[in-house]
Amino acid sequence: MSLQIGRNIFGDASNTNNVLTREEAMELLRSWVLNPKLQLHMLQVANLMKNWAEEKLQLHPQEVWKWELAGLLHDADWDQWPELHCKKIIDELENRKIDPMIIHAIASHGPAHFGVLPETEMDKMLYAFDELSGLIHAYSLMRPNGYEGMDVKGVKKRFKEKSFAANVSRDEITEACTMAGIDLDTLIAFIIAKQPAVTMQ
Ligand SMILES: [Fe+2]
Ligand SMILES: [Fe+2]
DSSP states (O other), X not given: OOOOOOOSOOSOGGGTTOOOOHHHHHHHHHHHOOOHHHHHHHHHHHHHHHHIIIIISOOOHHHHHHHHHHHHHTTTTTTTOGXXXXXXXXXXXXXXXXXXXXXXHXXXXXXXXXXXXXXXXXXXXXXXXXXXXXXHHHHHHHSTTTTTTOOHHHHHHHHHXXXXXXXXXXXHHHHHHHHHTOOHHHHHHHHHHHGGGOOOO
């Protein structure tokens, strides 16, 4: 099954700054994603993107929402149409005339799978947060107190342990950090600090 998208240009520049409202995005997420674990993953990545844009980059709220939206919808089609991941959500957002920057970020969140390289800072951070937040969440589930007292060292131990969360590609995480120009420890510490706030509603 090839998920290669086969193109590099998404959306239309005339749609810059067009976004979904939070209600529209949540409606799409809830109707397309039936698996609560995947819903949680998307909320977690959205929260990390939001916090990074806000705290580290101090972007304008309008820009912050674009970052959050990319996180919120990046896996929208994975649950029901895995063979169309992430072509279906790209089509949907193009039809709804959404800002091309958001669509490009979604299209490049797995370069090895989709064949689209992360270019912008938003692209690179979505790629960097995606798999690593999943690994850290898996670690929280096996700890008696979840995220409480979790430290970078413990996460790195799990990171090096290939049998732990074996489906999480360490190579992709390492590549994403290099692309984003951020070291792994910094990223882990950020996720440990921000992720506990996100729980299933
Ligand atoms: Fe994905
Ligand atoms: Fe994901």
